[in-house]
Amino acid sequence: MLKTLPNALTVARVLMIPAIMATFYLPGPEARWIAAGLFVIAALTDYLDGWLARALKVVSDFGRLLDPIADKLLVAAVLLMLAGFDRLSALSLVAAVVILFRELLVSGLREFLAERGIAMPVTTLAKWKTATQLVALPLLLLGDTARVAGLSMQVPGEVLLWIAAALTAQTGYVYLRQGLAHMGGTETETETETDPTTKDPA
Numbered sequence: 001m002l003k004t005l006p007n008a009l010t011v012a013r014v015l016m017i018p019a020i021m022a023t024f025y026l027p028g029p030e031a032r033w034i035a036a037g038l039f040v041i042a043a044l045t046d047y048l049d050g051w052l053a054r055a056l057k058v059v060s061d062f063g064r065l066l067d068p069i070a071d072k073l074l075v076a077a078v079l080l081m082l083a084g085f086d087r088l089s090a091l092s093l094v095a096a097v098v099i100l101f102r103e104l105l106v107s108g109l110r111e112f113l114a115e116r117g118i119a120m121p122v123t124t125l126a127k128w129k130t131a132t133q134l135v136a137l138p139l140l141l142l143g144d145t146a147r148v149a150g151l152s153m154q155v156p157g158e159v160l161l162w163i164a165a166a167l168t169a170q171t172g173y174v175y176l177r178q179g180l181a182h183m184g185g186t187e188t189e190t191e192t193e194t195d196p197t198t199k200d201p202a
Contacts, residue, residue, distance in 0.1 A: 082140055095162045109176065
């Protein structure tokens with residue numbers, strides 16, 4: 001039972017995505033709080049499934065495949081829904097596009113390198129990028145319905161989204177450089193911290 005828990009958490013994260021999307025069609029501020037709550041729970045499962053897999057030593061091919069896909073689907077779905085329901089400023093739409101472009105780029109690189117038996121190690125910067133996104137998105141889901149000292153959560157949410165976009169662009173460049181190096185049959189020095197127990201690039 002415990003050995004299947006990490007994969008079950010990953011699947012649960014995928015199933016939360018349509019639930020979060022559904023809240024956009026519900027009236028009232030409560031729907032935004034539900035969306036933010038579901039997102040936070042989904043983000044926690046992202047941490048827990050990896051931790052449990054390592055603790056129980058049950059890292060599986062299924063988990064290695066689905067986990068990064070679930071992460072990217074979650075982020076992409078929320079960004080697209082925020083944009084579609086006009087809950088991002090015109091300027092922050094650029095940040096959202098940068099993030100989505102990078103996710104597609106890294107996914108393509110991962111697939112290309114995986115076919116050649118090459119794994120890209122997770123960078124420290126990528127971890128910071130992921131953490132920034134996971135804070136920015138629930139704040140954006142709350143938007144004007146939540147205020148602290150009169151400040152709408154939309155403001156820090158969009159600021160953090162831009163920080164995440166900047167980190168996204170940098171990590172995307174690092175991974176692209178690695179991919180191009182392998183295409184040319186050479187290796188470059190990268191500012192990465194290799195950890196065999198970490199998940200695939202975020």
